[in-house]
Amino acid sequence: MRNFWEKLLYRFMRKNRRNILDKMVRIVLGSNLAAVLILGGIALYGMSFALRQAQDMGESLGENSYENSSRLLISQRQEELVHIAQDNAAIINHRMLDISRSVQGVAREAEEIERYPQRFLPQEVNIPTPANYRSLYLYLQYGPEVSPEAYQKHISMMANIGDLLARTIESNDMAESVFITAKDNFTLSVDAPRVLAEDKSDIPKPHYDAVGSDWYKRAAGKDGLVFTPVRRFMFNKKLGMFCSVPYYGADGRLAGVACMQTSLDNLRHILKETNLHDEGFCFVTDNRGYVILSSQENAAGKERELEVNIQNDLRQSDNATLALTIREMVAGGNGVRQTQVDGKDYYIAFAPIESTGWSFAAAFAADDVIAPALQNKAGIAQVTKEKTSLMQQKMSLIIFLMVVFIAVLLVVFVYSGRKLSRQFVAPIHELADGVREITSGNLSKKVEIRTGDEIEHLAVCFNAMTDELQTYMKNLTAATAEKERIATELSVARDIQLGALPQEFLQDKKSIQLYAAMFAAKEVGGDFYDFYMLDENHLVLAMADVSGKGVPAALFMMRAKTTLKNLVLMARVPDDFAAVMTLANQELCQDNEEMMFVTVFLAQLDLTTGELIYVNGGHNPPLVSHDGRYSYIREERRQPALGALEEAAYEAHRLRLAPGEKLFLYTDGVTEAMDTQKRFYSEERLQQTLDRIDREADVQEILTAVRHDIAVHAEGAEQSDDITMLGLMYCGK
Incomplete structure (x- = not known):
């Protein structure tokens, strides 16, 4: 002993x-x-x-x-x-x-x-x-x-x-x-x-x-x-x-x-x-x-x-x-x-x-x-x-x-x-010897242990790990290549989408100031704005928001933008925007198996008189300034979005802008921008922000100020929806 x-x-x-x-x-x-x-x-x-x-x-x-x-x-x-x-x-x-x-x-x-x-x-x-x-x-x-x-x-x-x-x-x-x-x-x-x-x-x-x-x-x-x-x-x-x-x-x-x-x-x-x-x-x-x-x-x-x-x-x-x-x-x-x-x-x-x-x-x-x-x-x-x-x-x-x-x-x-x-x-x-071989690059190494206890189970898991590791390495290589390809294609799609939006803001027209901007929530978005001259005295404005986000929304956006512009240019009566919206709705309802829709605010401004003819197809109400104070343009009866109801009919409305008055168009990405507590930016805050901006500010400065206030509200929260804005000031003849 x-x-x-x-x-x-x-x-x-x-x-x-x-x-x-x-x-x-x-x-x-x-x-x-x-x-x-x-x-x-x-x-x-x-x-x-x-x-x-x-x-x-x-x-x-x-x-x-x-x-x-x-x-x-x-x-x-x-x-x-x-x-x-x-x-x-x-x-x-x-x-x-x-x-x-x-x-x-x-x-x-x-x-x-x-x-x-x-x-x-x-x-x-x-x-x-x-x-x-x-x-x-x-x-x-x-x-x-x-x-x-x-x-x-x-x-x-x-x-x-x-x-x-x-x-x-x-x-x-x-x-x-x-x-x-x-x-x-x-x-x-x-x-x-x-x-x-x-x-x-x-x-x-x-x-x-x-x-x-x-x-x-x-x-x-x-x-x-x-x-x-x-x-x-x-x-x-x-x-x-x-x-x-x-x-x-x-x-x-x-x-x-x-x-x-x-x-x-x-x-x-x-x-x-x-x-x-x-x-x-x-x-x-x-x-x-x-x-x-x-x-x-x-x-x-x-x-x-x-x-x-x-x-x-x-x-x-x-x-x-x-x-x-x-x-x-x-x-x-x-x-x-x-x-x-x-x-x-x-x-x-x-x-x-x-x-x-x-x-x-x-x-x-x-x-x-x-x-x-x-x-x-x-x-x-x-x-x-x-x-x-x-x-x-x-x-x-x-x-x-x-x-x-x-x-x-x-x-x-x-x-x-x-x-x-x-x-x-x-x-x-x-087991230690097997690990050394794996770290040396031998992923085919197998350990044979027959103890009938947890150590044997550990050896089985060790062998399964080497098999899964080999499969994972192969899948990771393929997934990395596919991700790089998709990223490249999305970058090209974003460039195409931004290229489809007008970037020249008619600086040669002394009777108006015009500026617009879009900030997509993903690589590509479903919002768009558009403006073009029908003739020397008539300017067409469009602001739209497609349901959903990403590539499907971007494709439907391009279809809606093209359809609207073609129908406006082909209209027999230039100011019959109600008929244009009705035809556009019927066109977008065709072959729409994904049941996508788009809200649209379409308007025509007479640069000589300041008369604005507009149709609101389910879009957020724009704001117009009077004596430096902004108010929402609302209709008694809300009209449906395009692509939702094929039999829908639309009604046009008119208002007159006085020299110096401004028009602010936007999508719901502005009013529904959320902070870290999931609280919306809201229509009330948008109106208050516009009212605080200097009356002498031009439209580009107005859009910049609104974008800055949205960022302050978000407090670093991730952008949840596309943000698109268009500002216009009628200067008169």
Whole structure:
């Protein structure tokens, strides 16, 4: 065994041997030695770490269990509290809706009496005095400026509502008083039974300016049901509010307001009966942030923070979390917040009371919830301590077995790795020799390897590569020659196409300025322009765009250009361009199996008068300048392109150019030029660019400026379509 390790070490230390076999042996030995050292270190560290962890496990498990159970208890209690808040908010909301329905019923009855007085008999009504005042009886109050005699008929008729007011009082235990006030400032009221002072000094006074009260003004102005803010009533010191609804006469105008004065005392039992822990409580806030109801009681004269207080806006509280909670409640929110009340942590769940804009809240102390979790903490600590001791023993045994197993594996890997390395290296040498022959130019070299593994598959791929390489070299040579031939032919075709476009721009004609340019998207394009003189005084202009690009478009372009020019020159009536376009369309539709078409703008300019006769066959609308500003020439009915519909007919149009006015023709390669984000140049930008150009610029400068602006818009993007432009300025005789 010693000789074996000495030989291995000797071969490992021989620096002059750098073959794959030695490298693989080094890798096997090195990796296994590293694995032993790393795993041994990990085992030792794991053992010491496990011992330390065992000491802390009891505390950590107990603490984690305490935290998790606390969170669970708090979550469950929060859900329960949310349901309590929502259920109680719904109950109070239902009570408020009962009040609103009762008041609306009174308003409807008052409206019925107002609109149909002939259906009712006059009724008596008394002014309240200590002698005649009784609860559940109708009595009259009126403003200081009102004379009851002046409205006696109206008052006695409206007194028919007395029975309904009494029934409303009896059916609603929150009602303190139900009444109607006419716009003439007299009030008919029925009060709920209550204990009066011995001298009856607290009965209603005859004079009452109801029209000037907030419940009247708000209902009359809002044209709908109104709940006033909660206030403390003067005569009985109770908390309450007014619910008022306007009613209208036969003319549709305001006749008065029906109202119920309500007390909140009967809502307190809802809060008192809510099942919460000892430290839990409920309260209700209005839309001003005031606490208007609370289940808290003063203890030993100490006023608690959330006692009923209709003069203190809790949204402005120094307690930031409480202020935030109240703001959410006032905003109509629904949820749970943690805050402090009297220096103690509470969870407050709240839900909106939609009919009044109030919010119901239920609160419980955080300490009450987590008490069961504290009791479980001690028990968990004892159980985890016992389990930790057992786990330490098992971990020690596992580490010992791992060390023994790794040592055995190391010996096996060293022996088998050297043997397998020799088998792996031999076919690699053969592949290397084959590569050297290929690099020397022998593409017919074949490698024969029969190992039955990936190396054999590599040899098969190697042989296939040499075959494909030979084929590729042959195809590449042929393709290169063909590409050079096509490039030469396209260059010749481009020269022919450009040669077919007129390049002499009639500089001898003093009555016009003319310039045109074409920029093909490929070697050859489908756009063309044309111009020629029919006689001394008539100039023909043509601008066209063939569908598609490349050689097919160029061939169809030449056909269309020749056809148009021949028909113009052969026309019996020189200015009948509509007939020329119709004949050209029929000609181009013949033998058009590829279904190609061309848009054409064809025009004739009279150099003596400036009259322009034109036909637009589906082409982009040209632009004409007036007083230095450009506008598009558009027709009411767009005419089809040539070659698309054989039966199409065309219509000619006329306009007159004044001296100095310009005509700009173009193809869609201008307006549809795209930038790197695929956004079009657009007709709007073309018009704006032309408007910015100096009025004194000649037509060549105009085309140059437009071409430059298109390049700025493209931002280096590849040209997607042929760009062709023609500019003309009529100078006059």
